[in-house]
Amino acid sequence: MQNSEELKWALLVASLAMLTMAFCLISFVMYYQKRRFEEEKRISDIEKTYNRLLLDTALNSEETERRRIAQDLHDDIGTMLSLTKLSLNQLGKIVGSTGNEKEDQIMKKSQSLVEETIIHVRRITRDLVPTTLERFGLIEAIEEFIHKLEEDNNLAITFQANTEDFPRQGQKLELTLYRIMQELVNNAIKHASCSQIDIRLEINDDVIGLKVIDNGVGFDPEKIKENNLAGLGLLGIESRLAIVDGTVQYEKPKMGGSCAYAQIPMVPVSDSKPEPLHPFRRERVNI
Amino acid sequence: MLEIYISYCLKNPISSIAVFITLLPITLILIKKAYIDPSFKLLLFYLIVKLIIDILMFQSAARHRNNIILFNLGIPINYAMLSGMFYFKFSSRVFKRGLIASMIGFLIFTLWDILNSNAEISDLHNHRAVLFAKTVEGVLIITLILLFFYEIIKSLKIPNLLTFPFFWVCSGLLLYYSSFIFIAPVLHYTATWNNLVDLGITETIPTIFEIVCAMFISVGIYHFSARDYAK
Structure with missing residues (x-):
């Protein structure tokens, strides 16, 4: 028991x-x-x-x-x-x-x-x-870039901005947008065999958008991503955007050609005006 | 006739709840369509088989008949279905192969144990519980659960375990088998028709955790989403 x-x-x-x-x-x-x-x-x-x-x-x-x-x-x-x-x-x-x-x-x-x-x-x-960019801002720099391109190529390039008085942004942001625009336009000229390029710059309270549309042969962005065919140009755009928390979307419009839309969130610019830059001042640039 | 069962339920409320609570996870699996996952399909079969065996045992117990043979026969069937669930969950091939080998080995071992524990197998009135098989089943199921836990920790695929259905199923089974592992071999000596030894509250612990296990499984199935299953 x-x-x-x-x-x-x-x-x-x-x-x-x-x-x-x-x-x-x-x-x-x-x-x-x-x-x-x-x-x-x-x-x-x-x-x-x-x-x-x-x-x-x-x-x-x-x-x-x-x-x-x-x-x-x-x-x-x-x-x-x-x-x-x-x-x-x-x-x-x-x-x-x-x-x-x-x-x-x-x-x-x-x-x-x-x-x-x-x-x-x-x-x-x-x-x-791009001294014009540093001195006069993005719109003037893009206009200058287009003017030079039209001189050298048989191309019709249009540029539209949703505001005439485009406020100055941070140096890094402006340079990023400018370089991306340069790369997208160069890509369109090199690979798209296009006759017309349309550049649009949109700004609102939250984001700055840059759209580059061409009437060329176009490309399938999904295929390029799947097959790792993105060249240094597209990778460079993504790298630049990653630094400023931006994004890029590639579309294939129904009427043909291609459309790239880059968006960068607005960063508050400090009130103090930046010191005007000498075109080629010999110093390290902190973009 | 119904009075016999009602009287048994009133005498053994915990055991009776343990039998009928199985209906809760079964209903939830059907409502939530959790059977689209092969593991939960096997869990559904396991619960249905368990319910059938439990009801048969309940009926035999209410009519004062020896129901140990059902308990013994349920051991390899339960193990086959529970380990089958893990077969679909394991990603390691080695674990899967080991699991299949354990199913076959355990079936043979249980049959041997039933014969070994009962000198006269045809005498169902004095049939006794297996000596080792239930404990071995517990050890094997706990091992499978530990291996599964090891895999989920290693793979880091599940961000929140509390919303992962199979984690709840494993936790319920772990608690149930942990509560039963030491008591199971003792039943061979205590649960005999002519010389019954009452273990008191100790005997009720596995039954309580059988209910807890069913509740855990129900919580797991509640978190199952057929829409997100493919993801």
């Missing part, structure tokens, strides 16, 4: 101990799973921030390097070319006074070649650093 009582107690204690262990195990699994998820999320956030920082640094370096090259072109090669032009002008006067027609012809040709080189250097310098 006593043994039976002891057995009952032993079973009761053992069962309760087993149940306590089961409860503890369930609680542990829930707690551990939650903690691991939090940890994974933290690591993923750190990775994202780190990648963003890396991208930001890479783009900053690219802009700094562009400025350095532009600076060197302007200060060194530009100056040298101007001096060469002056020297050639003086030499031209001497050759002209001798009356040798052949020598005079060669001289004029040399002068025109130097002038042409100076124009090319100026153009390359302007392409490297």
Whole structure:
């Protein structure tokens, strides 16, 4: 009888101990799973921030390097070319006074070649650093870009902004929008075989939208994403947008061609006016 | 005739609740269409088989007949269906292979245990509970649950376990088998027709946790969404 009582107690204690262990195990699994998820999320956030920082640094370096090259072109090669032009002008006067027609012809040709080189250097310098963007803002920079393109190509490019008085944005944001517009338009010219490009800039309280529509052959954005066919251009656009929390959508309009729509959330601009930038100031740019 | 059953229910309310509470998860599986998941389809079969066996045992008990044979025969059937559920949930092939081997091995072992525990198998009146099989079933099911928990922790695919239906099913089964694992072998000696030893509250613990298990399974099925199943 006593043994039976002891057995009952032993079973009761053992069962309760087993149940306590089961409860503890369930609680542990829930707690551990939650903690691991939090940890994974933290690591993923750190990775994202780190990648963003890396991208930001890479783009900053690219802009700094562009400025350095532009600076060197302007200060060194530009100056040298101007001096060469002056020297050639003086030499031209001497050759002209001798009356040798052949020598005079060669001289004029040399002068025109130097002038042409100076124009090319100026153009390359302007392409490297969008000084108009820094001085006058996005709308003027886009208009200048379109004007240059229309000169060089047989293209009809239209530009519309939903407001005439487009407020100045942060330097980084303006440069991002400008570079994306450049890339999208260049893509349309290179790959779409289009005859018309329409650029639209929309601003509201929350976002700035940039739309580039062309009437070319078009492309299937889903196929490009699925097959990892996105070239450096499209990847570059996405990288630039990632830094400013922006997004890009590619559409295939029913009437043909393609449409790219980039959106960037508005960032409050500080009241203090930024110091006007010298076109090629030799300093590190913090976009 | 109905009086016999009512009187039995009043005498053994906890055991009776444990029998009929199985209807709750069965109903929920049908309402929530949880059977579209193969694991829950097997759970539905398990619950139906369990309900049938429990009702037959209830009827035998109410009529003062030995029902241990039903308990013994239910062990391999229950294990086959419960482990089958895990077969669809495991992602590791090694676990799946081990599970199939354990099903076959356990069926043979249970049959041997039934024969070993009962010298005269045709004598149903004095039929006794198996000595090891129920405990081994508990150990195997707990192992499967632990392996499943290991997989979900390792894979990190489920953000919130409290809304994951199968976690509730596992938790319910873990509690039920943990409460029964030490008592099961003792039943071989205590649950005999001629020399019944009353274990008191200890004997009621597994029954209480059988009800808890059914409740947990019901909570799990409640969280099941047929619309989000594919996701």
